[in-house]
Amino acid sequence: MEYEGVIGLEVHAQLKTRSKMFCSCSTNFGDIPNSNTCPVCLALPGSLPVINKRAVEFGIMAAIALNCEINRRNVFARKNYFYPDLPKGYQISQYEQPLAVNGYLIIKTENGERKIRIKRVHMEEDAGKLIHDEEGKGWSYVDLNRAGIPLLEIVTEPDIRTPSEAEKFVRELRLLLLYLGICDGNLEEGSLRCDANVSVRPAGSNVLGTKTEIKNMNSFKFIEKALDFEIRRQINIIESKGEVIQETRLWDAGKGVTLPMRTKEEAHDYRYFPDPDLIPVFISEEWIEEIKRKMPPLPEEIRRKFREEYGLPEYDTEILSSDPLLADYFLKCVEIFNAPKEISNWIMVEFLKNINERSISIDKSPVPPENLVELIRLVNEGIVSRLKAKEILEEMFETGKRAAEIVAEKGYRQLSSEDELSKILDEVLNENQKEVERYKKGEKKLFSFFMGKAMKKTGGNASPTVLQKILKKKLNGVS
Numbered sequence: 001m002e003y004e005g006v007i008g009l010e011v012h013a014q015l016k017t018r019s020k021m022f023c024s025c026s027t028n029f030g031d032i033p034n035s036n037t038c039p040v041c042l043a044l045p046g047s048l049p050v051i052n053k054r055a056v057e058f059g060i061m062a063a064i065a066l067n068c069e070i071n072r073r074n075v076f077a078r079k080n081y082f083y084p085d086l087p088k089g090y091q092i093s094q095y096e097q098p099l100a101v102n103g104y105l106i107i108k109t110e111n112g113e114r115k116i117r118i119k120r121v122h123m124e125e126d127a128g129k130l131i132h133d134e135e136g137k138g139w140s141y142v143d144l145n146r147a148g149i150p151l152l153e154i155v156t157e158p159d160i161r162t163p164s165e166a167e168k169f170v171r172e173l174r175l176l177l178l179y180l181g182i183c184d185g186n187l188e189e190g191s192l193r194c195d196a197n198v199s200v201r202p203a204g205s206n207v208l209g210t211k212t213e214i215k216n217m218n219s220f221k222f223i224e225k226a227l228d229f230e231i232r233r234q235i236n237i238i239e240s241k242g243e244v245i246q247e248t249r250l251w252d253a254g255k256g257v258t259l260p261m262r263t264k265e266e267a268h269d270y271r272y273f274p275d276p277d278l279i280p281v282f283i284s285e286e287w288i289e290e291i292k293r294k295m296p297p298l299p300e301e302i303r304r305k306f307r308e309e310y311g312l313p314e315y316d317t318e319i320l321s322s323d324p325l326l327a328d329y330f331l332k333c334v335e336i337f338n339a340p341k342e343i344s345n346w347i348m349v350e351f352l353k354n355i356n357e358r359s360i361s362i363d364k365s366p367v368p369p370e371n372l373v374e375l376i377r378l379v380n381e382g383i384v385s386r387l388k389a390k391e392i393l394e395e396m397f398e399t400g401k402r403a404a405e406i407v408a409e410k411g412y413r414q415l416s417s418e419d420e421l422s423k424i425l426d427e428v429l430n431e432n433q434k435e436v437e438r439y440k441k442g443e444k445k446l447f448s449f450f451m452g453k454a455m456k457k458t459g460g461n462a463s464p465t466v467l468q469k470i471l472k473k474k475l476n477g478v479s
Contacts, residue, residue: 003238005231007160007196008119013057013152013183014126016193020148021125022049022092022278027150029189030456033131033143034452041148043088048277051076055150056281058182059099059123060291062152066118067175067296068103070288074281076123079270085128085142093153095272097280098122105176106300107168117157125152129190144191152183158197158208163227167220170194173298177370179324194223197393199244200234209234210244214258216251226251230258235387302327310340322355326352333368337377350390354397366394366400375403383423388397388412388460412461419455421462422470428453429474439475447475 014129021026023040039047056074063070066465076095078090103118128147133139153175160166174192177183194217199209214230217223229251234244290339297305297319306317306327320330324348333343350374355362375393378384384392386406392406399406407413428450429436451469455462 001239002194003200003231003235003241004161004203006158006199006201007163007166007205007227008158008209009154009156009160009166009169009473010197012126012152012184012193012195014061014153015055015150015152015182016184017052017054017058018053019162020054021123022152023148025148030192031145033141033145036149041087041144049092051276051278051281052150055123056099056283057291058150058153058180059121059191059290060283061180061182061295063100063103063121063153064288064295065180066100066103066105066121066154066290068100068118068121070100070283072283073097074099074123074283076144076275076278076281078275079124079274080274081270083127084140085130085144085147087128087144087147091125091127092189092275092278093124093272094122105169105172107165107172109165109168114165115160116159116165119155119157121152121154122185123152124153125149128158131411146357152308158199161437164450165223165230166196166227167224170223171220172299177322179296179302181296181324184382187220189408190218193218193397196223196227198227198230198234200238209238209427210246212244212258213247213248213259214251215248222251224254225253225256226258229256233258237419243474261442295322306330310334310344312344316341316344320344327360329365329369333373337373339376339380342376342380343373344370350393354394358397367396371396371402378403378407382463383407384412385464387455387464391460418470421458421467422474424454424457424472425450426466428457447471450475 014027017027020036020041023038025038025041028038035433036307040049060070074094076092077095078089079093079095082089096328098120100121101119103121104115105114106113106116108114126146126149129140130142131141132141133141156169160169170192174183174185177192178185183191186191196214196217197211198214199211200209203211212225212230212234237244245263247263248261250261251257252259262427302321303317305319306312307314313318319326321327328350330343330347333347334340337343351365353368354367355365372393375384375389375396379389383459384403389403392403392412394408395401396403432450432453433447435446439450451464451467454467454471455464
């Protein structure tokens with residue numbers, strides 16, 4: 001029998017506010033443990049929460065981008081459970097009246113576009129973090145710096161059918177949040193976290209099977225691997241006439257398996273009720289329209305612009321739109337110099353190569369758009385060769401200097417004089433008589449050999465076009 005997976009995702013995104021959801025403590029990552037705390041996030045008696053308006057605005061932005069219906073009345077509720085990193089004994093979240101419902105996000109798959117429905121989007125505060133002793137003494141430490149950081153929880157309907165679709169959904173959602181500027185999307189640091197509800201059923205059936213919840217998937221690779229393992233595990237149980245148990249399981253990346261964490265009988269009854277310390281939040285149409293006006297272009301809008309306005313192929317479009325900083329860099333370049341495909345080639349190959357080798361962020365690049373454009377113009381005008389321009393770009397990254405400055409300092413100006421290049425080619429052919437004889441006998445691939453020797457003699461400064469033209473004439477004369 002053929003089976004299919006049924007997957008629903010719960011994605012938690014930490015919002016990029018400067019202060020926490022209900023107090024003024026810093027949200028800065030990596031500070032000294034427990035240094036960003038106060039009576040509110042430590043749950044000291046008498047302390048009262050105050051809603052972070054900026055976090056609500058970020059939530060509204062996400063809801064708009066996800067095509068959701070925004071609830072005009074929002075209520076914060078207490079989600080009650082006891083855990084060492086939850087000082088209040090409850091988490092302030094939303095339950096019956098969340099921020100938004102009934103949205104969708106379109107993803108591209110191997111079989112075309114898929115619309116994944118969004119069940120709800122709600123706001124809540126994050127819990128703290130447990131740090132387990134690695135020296136074997138059995139201690140666990142609690143860091144409450146993260147406690148109270150604003151979270152957005154995005155819950156999908158069970159519309160996802162394969163691990164690959166799930167991975168693509170999380171990628172596209174992350175990209176959307178990055179373009180909005182409301183989350184840094186770092187899975188490794190935990191600022192974007194994903195849980196999944198997974199079941200299997202006979203292909204074509206409408207009946208849902210028993211689901212398990214998978215936690216601890218902190219990379220795109222692990223999301224796909226964990227779901228693939230869990231679907232295969234459940235199919236094996238069913239085919240062995242066993243019964244899938246409703247439980248929460250953890251992904252163990254080292255072993256490549258999901259492991260049981262707790263069963264349904266151990267699941268929490270959270271006893272939600274409206275938080276008596278927080279009044280409802282009313283979201284007006286005017287507020288929504290104001291936020292819409294301030295929202296940046298979203299990924300699909302940028303892709304459309306790249307395809308339709310700049311005529312870029314799909315491959316270029318996908319790479320350049322894969323990071324809002326990269327898309328912005330490209331747009332600034334084409335504003336200065338209207339050569340989109342050429343700029344795209346330089347950015348995708350040489351610029352990104354230098355960025356990745358140095359592990360620097362695009363917005364921290366020592367080569368701003370105007371400097372890259374200057375280098376491309378020098379190539380187009382025949383002042384430097386494309387080969388030499390690659391070296392110049394590396395030096396620009398190392399020194400922060402402009403291309404024209406490096407060319408002037410090092411004499412990298414391209415040789416295009418036919419007389420000069422003809423003399424150099426005569427030298428090359430005279431020095432390599434055996435290869436000339438082989439070329440005469442039909443080894444035409446040696447053309448590249450002679451070109452390489454000539455380029456070496458000129459220090460890479462020869463015009464390849466002029467050099468090829470002269471070399472063809474000379475070799476045709478000897479063949």
